[in-house]
């Protein structure tokens with residue numbers, strides 16, 4: 001794969017069987033998207049941080065640049081998600097930003113018209129899902 005090119009998952013049907021609710025499935029899909037954006041950042045030159053080692057700055061960058069894209073991808077996969085839920089989901093997976101840079105966190109959430117409670121809830125699912133308890 002050449003630099004800057006990212007393999008998209010052709011199928012997500014293997015994720016989250018057993019009749020789980022859409023939101024949980026979306027979190028599993030989000031976990032895949034999240035890793036793709038990490039890979040995408042790893043392939044970038046000229047970032048003001050090292051995407052392979054600087055996790056929290058990478059997450060801030062992803063929050064700033066990819067929230068709309070991730071929310072749109074979630075809505076494409078799961079049309080029943082409303083905008084606020086898709087956006088809250090898209091901002092999941094960045095619990096380290098919430099802890100390390102709460103000012104950035106709160107500003108970004110506010111810019112995206114979602115509340116801390118909405119996204120924190122998603123992060124709880126996300127962390128469980130990422131650990132594999134929800135996404136087998």
Ligand SMILES: [Zn+2]
Nearest residue numbers: 034038059093
């Ligand atoms: Zn990450």
